[in-house]
Amino acid sequence: MPIGLLLVQALNGLQLGILLFLxxxxxxxxxxxxHFINLAHGVQYMLGAYLGATLAAWTGSxxxxxxxxxxxxxxxxxxxxxxxxxxxxxxxHLSQVLATFGVILFLNEAVRTLWGSAPLPMAxxxxxxxxxxxxxxxxxxxxxxxxxAAGLATAxxxxxxxxxxxxxxxxxxxxxxxxxxxxxxxxxxxLFTAVFxxxxxxxxxxxxxxxxxxxxxxxxxxxxxILAFVVIVIGGIGSIRGAFLAALLVGxxxxxxxSLLPELMRLFLAPSPARQAGAALASMLVYVVMAAILALxxxxxxxxxxx
Amino acid sequence: xxxxxxxxxARRARAQQAGIKVGLVAIQTGxxxxxxxxxxxxxxxxxxxxxGKLGGLPAETVMIDDELKPDVAVTKVRAAIERxxxxxxxxxxFSNILQAIxxxxxxxxxxxxxxxxxxxxxxGRGCNPFFFTTSYNNDQVHSVMGQAAQDAGYRRVFVMVPNxxxxxxxxxxxxxxxxxxxxxxxxxPLTQLDFSAELAKFAAAKPDxxxxxxxxxxxxxxxxxxxxxxxxxxxFLSTFTVDESTLPAQGEAALGFYTAAPWAxxxxxxxxxxxxxxxxxxxxxxxxxYAAQSYDAAMLLDSxxxxxxxxxSDKAALREALRKADFHSVRGNFRFGVNHxxxxxxxxxxxxxxxxxxxxxETVRKVLADDVDPYAAECRMR
Numbered sequence: 001m002p003i004g005l006l007l008v009q010a011l012n013g014l015q016l017g018i019l020l021f022l023x024x025x026x027x028x029x030x031x032x033x034x035h036f037i038n039l040a041h042g043v044q045y046m047l048g049a050y051l052g053a054t055l056a057a058w059t060g061s062x063x064x065x066x067x068x069x070x071x072x073x074x075x076x077x078x079x080x081x082x083x084x085x086x087x088x089x090x091x092x093h094l095s096q097v098l099a100t101f102g103v104i105l106f107l108n109e110a111v112r113t114l115w116g117s118a119p120l121p122m123a124x125x126x127x128x129x130x131x132x133x134x135x136x137x138x139x140x141x142x143x144x145x146x147x148x149a150a151g152l153a154t155a156x157x158x159x160x161x162x163x164x165x166x167x168x169x170x171x172x173x174x175x176x177x178x179x180x181x182x183x184x185x186x187x188x189x190x191l192f193t194a195v196f197x198x199x200x201x202x203x204x205x206x207x208x209x210x211x212x213x214x215x216x217x218x219x220x221x222x223x224x225x226i227l228a229f230v231v232i233v234i235g236g237i238g239s240i241r242g243a244f245l246a247a248l249l250v251g252x253x254x255x256x257x258x259s260l261l262p263e264l265m266r267l268f269l270a271p272s273p274a275r276q277a278g279a280a281l282a283s284m285l286v287y288v289v290m291a292a293i294l295a296l297x298x299x300x301x302x303x304x305x306x307x
Numbered sequence: 308x309x310x311x312x313x314x315x316x317a318r319r320a321r322a323q324q325a326g327i328k329v330g331l332v333a334i335q336t337g338x339x340x341x342x343x344x345x346x347x348x349x350x351x352x353x354x355x356x357x358x359g360k361l362g363g364l365p366a367e368t369v370m371i372d373d374e375l376k377p378d379v380a381v382t383k384v385r386a387a388i389e390r391x392x393x394x395x396x397x398x399x400x401f402s403n404i405l406q407a408i409x410x411x412x413x414x415x416x417x418x419x420x421x422x423x424x425x426x427x428x429x430x431g432r433g434c435n436p437f438f439f440t441t442s443y444n445n446d447q448v449h450s451v452m453g454q455a456a457q458d459a460g461y462r463r464v465f466v467m468v469p470n471x472x473x474x475x476x477x478x479x480x481x482x483x484x485x486x487x488x489x490x491x492x493x494x495x496p497l498t499q500l501d502f503s504a505e506l507a508k509f510a511a512a513k514p515d516x517x518x519x520x521x522x523x524x525x526x527x528x529x530x531x532x533x534x535x536x537x538x539x540x541x542x543f544l545s546t547f548t549v550d551e552s553t554l555p556a557q558g559e560a561a562l563g564f565y566t567a568a569p570w571a572x573x574x575x576x577x578x579x580x581x582x583x584x585x586x587x588x589x590x591x592x593x594x595x596x597y598a599a600q601s602y603d604a605a606m607l608l609d610s611x612x613x614x615x616x617x618x619x620s621d622k623a624a625l626r627e628a629l630r631k632a633d634f635h636s637v638r639g640n641f642r643f644g645v646n647h648x649x650x651x652x653x654x655x656x657x658x659x660x661x662x663x664x665x666x667x668x669e670t671v672r673k674v675l676a677d678d679v680d681p682y683a684a685e686c687r688m689r
Contacts, residue, residue: 005507009504009507016501022634118555121556133537139538142534144535212503213531218337223498255501256504259507
């Protein structure tokens with residue numbers, strides 16, 4: 001494979017990683033701070049995409065749609081927290097998994113009832129609709145560069161919030177010893193609600209950004225959720241830094257696996273079985289690596305402090 | 308005498324009440340529900356055009372949501388046959404559902420009319436006297452695109468399909484008529500979201516055209532990303548990737564992309580003009596092939612029931628009447644082959660924007676005329 005194409009694929013991998021990070025960040029925050037397994041994170045991503053697509057079509061502007069979708073996603077997250085999730089914090093993980101899985105089924109059907117089951121259109125902003133030539137005949141869409149920038153900005157913002165602010169300090173303290181923080185006079189319930197709402201908003205943000213590239217349809221978050229879980233498990237649950245690096249790792253592995261493995265297999269097999277075996281292996285690669293990492297470091301690459 | 312005369316109208320009334328019940332298998336849950344909705348609306352419009360009657364008998368539709376789960380489909384279809392006493396089962400979007408309900412339906416001597424799924428399993432040795440389809444044999448559609456690529460003189464084509472049975476069948480179907488070089492064959496998982504790695508590979512290979520089969524949301528992702536990557540100057544040849552069920556989401560991005568089909572909304576014949584106009588007026592969206600084939604199924608049933616004079620119990624006569632296919636198909640040219648699969652024309656179609664701003668596929672040229680599916684010769688119909 002020519003070196004130019006390899007570089008292009010590396011860039012594609014980084015970009016997929018950044019998108020994964022946007023989804024995984026909220027998940028790892030909620031999981032790390034509240035020890036709460038939220039399978040419904042994927043449908044919150046879907047809700048964000050639907051809200052973004054609807055509001056963008058309604059206002060006629062992607063940017064207005066984005067700005068309005070964020071508080072709407074936050075609101076949805078808070079409603080869910082108050083109505084369902086709040087009652088699950090004290091329960092064991094099995095109850096949480098069951099209840100949040102129920103939320104997935106409920107919201108997927110609700111979205112289908114409200115918007116119909118056909119995929120929704122969502123135009124990308126006019127100013128970002130161009131592309132820069134990457135290699136002969138292939139453009140790299142400007143919009144994807146914007147996603148990379150948004151992902152990096154989100155990572156920085158999260159790092160700043162968690163590591164450098166008073167709120168972040170409380171969140172970290174709550175993560176390592178919630179009863180103690182509560183005893184010191186902090187309303188831990190409100191803190192959890194805030195963290196959860198913020199996580200929901202992050203998922204919604206990722207959903208809006210993904211809208212113009214991916215199909216906005218019921219169940220769109222389900223596949224992504226699995227990858228997001230792989231990311232936070234590899235990165236170390238609760239660790240923002242871990243999630244960031246693991247997301248990049250997963251994005252690179254997946255993309256390079258998909259482009260290189262079929263070629264590699266051709267060294268051992270006939271072309272036709274090599275392509276199919278390569279494709280099958282590539283889709284397993286991420287999970288194989290996750291298993292290997294967990295075998296060597298059960299807490300993930302960058303376990304959160306105190307966890 | 309007077310008493311007998313008084314009884315007569317009552318008996319006639321009872322005879323009229325004995326109408327025809329159709330079990331319509333249309334998926335209504337899950338990501339693929341949009342296809343089931345098209346299928347259902349097409350059939351219902353057919354009934355509406357026939358004043359709610361099939362061959363003069365008042366028709367009743369029993370809706371069956373298969374949920375894309377073969378076991379669920381079998382349970383519900385069995386209930387429809389045994390409890391609701393349906394006379395005919397119609398519909399079915401997916402081949403795996405059709406395969407599951409085939410035996411329970413046909414073994415109870417109930418006619419099964421597929422309006423979309425057309426696996427080759429039931430076209431050759433597995434052909435069945437109680438089974439008809441108003442769609443096509445799946446393999447035909449892919450091979451039509453192979454022929455179209457061949458006719459257009461493309462020499463190097465890049466093939467990209469999902470890594471499962473239907474995807475591999477699509478690639479094989481395309482290659483059956485395309486004699487040029489397949490530069491690369493890329494298989495992607497069914498859960499694929501981002502195609503940038505594949506598209507980079509595609510651009511590096513510098514092919515004359517792309518052939519792809521990416522149903523549903525996969526196709527929405529691919530079409531958008533193909534356009535965004537500036538690749539749209541390379542012909543996009545596809546099957547089941549750009550159609551009226553996905554075009555509302557693909558919109559401008561799909562403009563000028565190709566697909567293969569036996570029918571398109573712009574076909575110019577009186578039956579089709581009426582179908583498309585009334586469909587859009589009734590349901591507010593552009594009909595796709597799923598709707599058109601189901602509409603045809605309603606018309607087919609109507610013609611057959613009329614021919615046997617409403618006597619549904621005479622299965623042999625009803626079968627003969629169905630074989631005649633004595634109705635005006637929205638496709639124009641339509642008849643059944645020995646295996647009860649249609650013998651019909653196939654077209655190269657292209658995505659176009661209509662003056663009212665909606666998108667639809669439109670015929671470009673006829674690729675195959677009166678095409679008999681490749682398995683028909685193996686069928687020994689009893």
